[in-house]
Amino acid sequence: MNDIGCLVVGGGVIGLACAAQMARQGNSVMLVEQECRIDEHTSSRNSEVIHAGIYYAPGSLKAGLCAEGRDLLYSWCQDHGVNNRRVGKLLVAVTESEVAALEALQRNARHSGVDSLEEVSVACLRELEQSVAGVAALFSPQTGIIDIHGYMESLLADARRHGADLVLDTRGEHQAPTAQGWEVVGGSCGERFKLHARCVINAAGLFASQLAERVEGLAAAHVPATHWCQGRYFAYAGRAPFSHLVYPMPETNTALLGVHATLDRGGQVRFGPEVAWTQALDYRVDESLREEFSRAIARYFPSIDTNKLTAGCSGIRPKCRRRPACRRFQHSGAANPWFAWPGQSLRDRITWADRKPRDCPACLPASRLSH
Ligand SMILES: Cc1cc2nc3c(=O)[nH]c(=O)nc-3n(C[C@H](O)[C@H](O)[C@H](O)COP(=O)(O)OP(=O)(O)OC[C@H]3O[C@@H](n4cnc5c(N)ncnc54)[C@H](O)[C@@H]3O)c2cc1C
Helix, strand or coil: CEEEEEEEECCCHHHHHHHHHHHHCCCCEEEECCCCCCCCCHHHCCCCEECCCCCCCCCCHHHHHHHHHHHHHHHHHHHHCCCEECCCEEEEECCHHHHHHHHHHHHHHHHCCCCCCEEECHHHHHHHCCCCCCCEEEEECCCEEECHHHHHHHHHHHHHHCCCEEECCEEEEEEEEECCEEEEEEEECCEEEEEEEEEEEECCHHHHHHHHHCECCCCHHHCCCEEEEEEEEEEECCCCCCCCEEECCCCCCCCCCCCEEEECCCCCEEEEEEEEEECCCCCCCCHHHHHHHHHHHHCCCCCCCHHHEEEEEEEEEEEECCCHHHHHHHHCCCCCCCCCCCCCCHHHHCCCCCCCCCCCCCCCCHHHHCC
């Protein structure tokens, strides 16, 4: 039976980053990915935005990690030649009734340590983005866009440089504790395998809960139920009407940021994500959503030409509901690595992340937990 230091299950951005870090720390690392390529799921199906950290509850782990991660990500891009642009983002209140929400966002950002938000007058908004309608706005200069494929490739190259192996078409399926770590059973290119790892990191994204359910001896109560939330995009043909990212006010009482405009690296605009719960791993986007998209977009982009909207890509996000067991997960940010070292009890050996939640009086409202 193969014996390795650290097995990372899942070759998305989280698994790649964990593999690179574990390899850099001198561990022998194997990264297994069930698909035949590393960018099949959530990591390559998103807005590709580097967030400034405006929306999360001040003091929460997410707020802290977002700000820290943003700076680290920009420096990583610089050091590793990953394409990115600090295009900046406009947050727009479309009606007077939304101004209070805009001000609340500004306060929230300030309390989270994001001091860079600038107030934008209506005249200035006109100058920055002629086609955007609004009665007040904020500008976030720290928000940017990133070439996510380039970023994943750079993480993989770094992991490999430090000795990590990537094995594609390989699924981790079952895990049982041993005196020295974990025995992991799975399938690779149609064959069964069994290996021993001192540490296993579950970075299986949409399938992380399923994988956790198959950890021998781990009570179901410790496995958070995840629900799939699909975000759908529409592309906008022709010359981009904006040169910044444009976000309306977040929708009240939901976890949604509203259908916003993002720019891809080619300078094309796409709108989204418009979201819906789903149970199917189906990334197709229905053209029939065009009307719904147009209505949402026309609020801040009244001169939209609906004919230029075409169904684009979609991505699915695993969401964890507000159960006690989920709180730590949510506070741990996007990553859900479960570190496990020999010499700990099974329960202790499975932890949600290597950081403790900071001051968080209660579980955050759902609106603070997403994105
Ligand atoms: C619509 C949308 C927009 C978003 N926009 C942004 C944004 O602008 N900015 C931002 O920072 N974040 C954004 N996100 C969030 C971001 O995309 C995710 O947080 C991130 O990609 C999660 O990466 P991951 O590695 O956990 O998941 P994934 O990329 O899904 O990787 C998990 C991998 O594990 C593999 N796997 C699963 N089970 C197994 C198994 N048993 N064995 C082997 N392999 C397995 C899967 O095949 C997959 O490749 C967005 C998400 C969505 C859905």
